[in-house]
Amino acid sequence: MLNALQSVISVILMIGLGYLLARRGWFDAGAGNLISRLVVSIALPAYMISNLMGGYDRTKLLSMAPGLPIPFLVMGLSYLIADGIARITGVRKDRRGAFMSMFALSNSVFIGLPVNLLLFGDASLPYALLYYIANTTTFWTLGVYGIAKDGALRKGTAKPSLISLSGLRRIFSPPLAGFFTAVILIMLGIRLPRPIMDSCRYLGNMTTPLSMLFIGIVIARVDWKTLRFERDFLLICAGRFILTPALMFGFVLRADFPQLMKQVFIMQSAMPAMTQNPILAEAYGADSEYTAIGTSLTTVLSMATIPLYMTFVGWLF
Numbered sequence: 001m002l003n004a005l006q007s008v009i010s011v012i013l014m015i016g017l018g019y020l021l022a023r024r025g026w027f028d029a030g031a032g033n034l035i036s037r038l039v040v041s042i043a044l045p046a047y048m049i050s051n052l053m054g055g056y057d058r059t060k061l062l063s064m065a066p067g068l069p070i071p072f073l074v075m076g077l078s079y080l081i082a083d084g085i086a087r088i089t090g091v092r093k094d095r096r097g098a099f100m101s102m103f104a105l106s107n108s109v110f111i112g113l114p115v116n117l118l119l120f121g122d123a124s125l126p127y128a129l130l131y132y133i134a135n136t137t138t139f140w141t142l143g144v145y146g147i148a149k150d151g152a153l154r155k156g157t158a159k160p161s162l163i164s165l166s167g168l169r170r171i172f173s174p175p176l177a178g179f180f181t182a183v184i185l186i187m188l189g190i191r192l193p194r195p196i197m198d199s200c201r202y203l204g205n206m207t208t209p210l211s212m213l214f215i216g217i218v219i220a221r222v223d224w225k226t227l228r229f230e231r232d233f234l235l236i237c238a239g240r241f242i243l244t245p246a247l248m249f250g251f252v253l254r255a256d257f258p259q260l261m262k263q264v265f266i267m268q269s270a271m272p273a274m275t276q277n278p279i280l281a282e283a284y285g286a287d288s289e290y291t292a293i294g295t296s297l298t299t300v301l302s303m304a305t306i307p308l309y310m311t312f313v314g315w316l317f
Contacts, residue, residue, distance in 0.1 A: 010118055011114070011115055011118055011212060011306065012303060014208075014209060014212035014213065014216070015212050015213075015215050015216045015219070015303065016216060017212075017213065017216060018212060018213035018214065018215060018216020018217050018219075018220070019216035019217070019219050019220045020216070021213070021216070021217075022216060022217040022220035022221070023220050027217055031217065032214060032217045032218065032221075035210050035213060035214045035217070036110070036214055036275070038206065038210060039109075039110065039206070039207060039210050039211055039214065040109070040174055040175060041174045042174075042203055042206075043203055043204055043205075043206040043207040043210060044109065044113070044174065044175040044178065044204075044207055045174045045175055045177060045178025045179075045181075046178065046199070046200040046201075046203035046204040047125075047178075047200070047203070047204025047205075047207045048125070048129065048175065048178040048179045048182055048204070049178050049181060049182045049192070049197075049200045049204075050197060050200035050201040050204045051122055051125050051204065052125070052126065052179070052182035052183070052186065053182050053185060053186060053191070053192060053197065054197065054201075055122065055123075056126065056186060057186065058186060058187055058189075060126075061126070061183060061186060061187070064126050064127065064130060064261070066257075067127065067130055067257055067261050067265070068130050068133065068134065070248075070251050070252060070255070070257075070265060071130065071131045071133075071134035071135065071248075071265065071268075071269075072134045072137075072138070073251065074244065074247045074248045074251055074269060075104055075105060075134060075135065075138045075244075076138070077247055078103065078104035078239065078243065078244045078247055079100055079103075079104040079105075079138070079142060081103075081104075081239075081243065082099065082100040082103035082104050082239055083096070083100055085103075085235060085239075086099050086100060089231065089232075089235065091232055091235075093153055094150045094151075094153040094154045094286070094287065095150060095232070095286075095287055095290055096146065096150065097143075097145070097146025097147045097148070097149050097150040097286070098146065098147050098150055098277060098281055098286055098287065098290060098291045098294070099232060099235075099236065099294075100142075100143075100146055101139065101142075101143040101146055101147060101273070101274070101277055102236045102239075102240070102273035102274075102277055102291065102294045102295060102298065103235070103236050103239030103240065103243075103244075104138075104239060104244060105135055105138060105139050105143055105273070105274055106135060106240065106244070106268060106269060106270070106271035106272065106273070106274065107271045107272050107273060107274045107275060107299075108128070108131050108132045108135040108136070108268050108271060109132060109136075109175060109211075110211045110214060110215060110275060111211070111215060111271050111272060111299075111302065112128060112131070112132070112267070112268045112271040113125075113128050113129075113132065113207070113211070114207060114208040114211045114212060115267065115271070115306060116128045116264050116267055116268065117207075117208060118208065119267070119310055120260060120263065120264065123260060124260060124263075124264045127258075127260060127261045127264040127265065128264050128268060129179050130261075130265075131264065131265055131268040131269075132175070132176075132179075132268075133176065133179070135268075136175075136176060139274060139276070143274075143277075143280075144280060147277070147280045147281055147284055147286050147291075148280075148284045148286075150281070150284070150286035150287065151281070151284035151285035151286040152284075152285075154285055154286060154287070155285050215299060218275060218296065218299060219296070219299060219300055221296075222296040222300065232290075232294070233293065233294055233297055236273065236294050236297075236298065237297065237298060237301060240270070240271075240272060240273060240298050241270055241298075241301065241302075241305045244269050244270070245266055245269045245270040245309065247269070248265055248266050248269040249266055252265055252266065262313075263313045263314075266309065266312075266313050267306075267309055267310070267313060270302075270305060270306075270309045271302060272295070272298035272299040272301070272302040273294060273295045273298045273299070274295070275295060275299075277291040277294070277295050278291040278292040278295055
């Protein structure tokens with residue numbers, strides 16, 4: 001437990017460094033985008049190849065497969081609950097897609113993956129990736145569809161299609177491509193040359209520090225004057241930090257899964273909203289300010305909820 005709490009402190013310190021540097025003007029307007037592209041396109045794929053091929057074989061990979069349906073079930077149920085809450089509480093129709101995405105889907109890469117690696121070590125990576133597969137698939141289908149629908153309502157244009165070629169391309173992002181590349185090579189029994197593995201390891205080691213700096217930059221850019229504790233944002237926070245983790249807890253409590261898988265799944269389900277929400281809202285003509293406030297608020301609050309959930313899963317399991 002002491003090691004876990006020390007890891008949480010490390011997370012906060014690195015995020016704090018990113019925040020301070022951003023406030024001092026070290027990062028210009030494009031720095032955040034550059035860091036996110038480095039993490040998603042270079043560091044994460046390299047880390048997945050290095051870690052999976054360095055510590056897993058065919059038997060270990062196959063043993064994890066039964067856990068994959070659980071995140072899909074939890075996210076799907078949370079999404080349905082968010083839809084019901086949005087209708088009952090009168091969330092504006094042109095905000096419901098963004099509301100449901102922030103309510104049900106978590107930041108499983110920039111925050112979830114580095115946090116789990118710091119808390120539980122490299123052994124948590126495959127389980128964190130199982131959650132990531134479900135999360136990214138759901139986001140780039142239901143999530144994007146909902147936000148695009150919001151934009152269509154605001155502009156008075158035709159509703160978008162749920163499944164599209166561009167959406168399928170986004171699902172198979174570089175991190176997921178790195179994951180599947182490693183899995184295929186492991187299943188075929190192919191080993192990469194040492195120089196390639198060493199390069200992947202060095203590049204992959206950038207994942208956690210760059211991700212934490214990025215979060216600090218995002219928090220530093222929050223316009224606190226625009227943060228309004230409206231009912232919508234309270235409901236989003238309840239979905240992110242209470243309801244969705246509670247659903248995950250209910251599914252994994254008595255499941256015959258490894259203890260570490262249960263811990264990682266609960267932690268991943270309690271992460272803040274995805275940073276892509278406001279970017280997509282802007283792209284599709286939805287309410288980008290609304291999504292920016294909701295995403296920023298959950299990111300800031302996660303600095304308090306992450307230690308609480310780490311203490312909870314450590315006590316429970």
